[in-house]
Amino acid sequence: MLQQRSSRRHFSAKHLATNAFRELAAGLAEAGRAFYARGWVLGTSGNFSAIVAREPLRLAITSSGVDKGALTATQFLEIDENLNILGGSGAPSAEALLHLALVRARGAGAVLHTHSVWSTILSESFAGQGGLAISGYEMLKGLASVASHKHREWLPILENSQDMPELARQLEAILQRYPGSHGFLLRGHGLYTWGENLSEARRHVEILEFLLEVVGRTCGSARGHAAAV
Amino acid sequence: MLQQRSSRRHFSAKHLATNAFRELAAGLAEAGRAFYARGWVLGTSGNFSAIVAREPLRLAITSSGVDKGALTATQFLEIDENLNILGGSGAPSAEALLHLALVRARGAGAVLHTHSVWSTILSESFAGQGGLAISGYEMLKGLASVASHKHREWLPILENSQDMPELARQLEAILQRYPGSHGFLLRGHGLYTWGENLSEARRHVEILEFLLEVVGRTCGSARGHAAAV
Amino acid sequence: MLQQRSSRRHFSAKHLATNAFRELAAGLAEAGRAFYARGWVLGTSGNFSAIVAREPLRLAITSSGVDKGALTATQFLEIDENLNILGGSGAPSAEALLHLALVRARGAGAVLHTHSVWSTILSESFAGQGGLAISGYEMLKGLASVASHKHREWLPILENSQDMPELARQLEAILQRYPGSHGFLLRGHGLYTWGENLSEARRHVEILEFLLEVVGRTCGSARGHAAAV
């Protein structure tokens, strides 16, 4: 009897985890299709993840190489902290290591990576300074824990690399050095941001993409409130 | 009998007000979703209001911090002129004081606040002059009471602030100083405009956002018809 | 009997004209909603017309001041060549005189007026030269009777005016002077183009708006193939 109960409890926990996975995958898929409509994840670029369970860690993440304009919940897989596949279909994105680093370092519940024209352009033009600071815009108040437009948001820029374990180590160092940053840019590659849940992470994408467009279109003039260090 | 009638009349008036609130909230929600699609209210930015009744004042206004891309009539609340909540769900936006100031000073039936890339950029680049004048464009004729493209529209720019009572006082002074203005910019924050009803206010948003984009894209060249005083 | 037949024939011709009006209005409304989605007729700007019958002239044209994002066939009216209203609801646009001038001078079956950001900007920056020439683009081949990208399209620019009879006279002179032009710009006001039917006129809008955007975005650099005379 005891064994039976235990098994039942196990099944039930797994069942709940599966439902959580499906719901998170559906929410991430909807966000991905909306980003695609705005031109932020063209050409199968971008990847999205959310925490299914923390102990032990289970992460729902997009399969590699799928078209984000037609993204569905079935194109996600569930991985553990060692990139083992627990469920779902396809292979995890090579960038899953970055997602895991963000989940560990920031306690993020969701991580979103977009690949817009403006984030790409600014990640190049500010690369020499290692990042760009954005300040003075009301939109900054939509970032978690920010209470005034006078907030100075530092978006670090990392050199792009195909060596993901090395990139993940560099990211960990950057996250420690700038504990207040709400996102970062990979050079020539795009934006990463996160939130305690999908809704907050999605809001952060919209806010940072908006601000990057403002900074990008201001270029040529006095560059407004964006500045390197 | 008399008492009964009075009570019935009261109920009936309240009932009508509730229906008016619902219809206005539905209209504002539809406008908000359309603005979101154009990228004018990303990241939960923007807020919208309309008059339910004038004596005593009852205002339908967006709850604070809601996603405008999925805005529904249930995300509005009804407030009086002292920010008391009369109905609906959520908390009123901190900027409700600005809406109330506009309703009082201009007799506006609807007030719309958008937060676009171009209004943000121009609110910075013209901040030193206290505003920008737009003239010579046929689109100006869509503003209430404007009969010719030769009209000169002055859009005052207010310094942004998190002190809303103080900002509301400054706004009142600006509205008195420029009685002909159809809108104003908050620096680094976006556009406010209004109209005698939602339809007119929405037309004013489209017209002013269009003109700001024209002025912004003309920058670098001779700046066309936009000029500081 | 004769009278009865005649009356029947008359009824039948009127009936056919009514059906033609409805179909044309529905087609124009669909075009208007599509232009609105692209931001080419914001703020109730723009107006559209099509020929219902030539002898005597009957023109279906948008009512003045309607929102093009929700345009329906019921927001059109039917006018004769003297601006008399034959049917439908609302008042004809003040610019109906320009539509009638184009129908007469070019034999156009449909006339479309859009009001985009780029047509507005270029109508200002090239106003001093009286127009702009566009040449060297493959897209030009989509204009009626154009067989090569080497075609030189001259888009005259007329000074804007609120005196419509006077503007119509100036337009007639311009149309005579440049018999090969497929459209023209009103300064600070937007684009007019036409076609032998709605399908051709709509194609001309897309082509000219595309080319104006190309020219506008090329500004700052060598201005590509666009030049003033």
Place this chain on the structure above:
Amino acid sequence: MLQQRSSRRHFSAKHLATNAFRELAAGLAEAGRAFYARGWVLGTSGNFSAIVAREPLRLAITSSGVDKGALTATQFLEIDENLNILGGSGAPSAEALLHLALVRARGAGAVLHTHSVWSTILSESFAGQGGLAISGYEMLKGLASVASHKHREWLPILENSQDMPELARQLEAILQRYPGSHGFLLRGHGLYTWGENLSEARRHVEILEFLLEVVGRTCGSARGHAAAV
């Protein structure tokens, strides 16, 4: 009996080819409508093809002059390598010769031609150098067989011409000279790219259009990673 079987087999093969044609045409039509929504094939510009069978060659290709915003599978025709029409309605685009050249030289399963603002602008500004090189962007990794953002993609630019047989010969020479290129530009005319199937070709369109927009918007500044040889 033998004859009957043969005839049945023939019928069956033809039947399969017809089904393949219909499915490919439906997929191409869907891609075309999506490109139209992004403004990449306005004014009936653009054309699309896919291989129905290789031996002997049968190609599904858009009819000439159709509106891509309402493109349906019925607006495609099937041609052989000599431009003979095997089925479907309309006339093949004059540019079918370029599609056939790409199918032969690259073994492409699908060929897509878009006509965007940025490809048009860059095809002019880099025409003097015969092409543009794009390098350093992560988005390049979405191109077939590209493994690093350090990849250098050379997009040749061909002078536009209305002499299609001559243009096809020049294209063949260019394709031989640059065996690694994933696309090319026709000057003042737009982008051609291809893939082993429609899905890959469509991904290539999104990637190259994205990169051209990045390069185009970077112009004025240091031009980022785009350079003429």
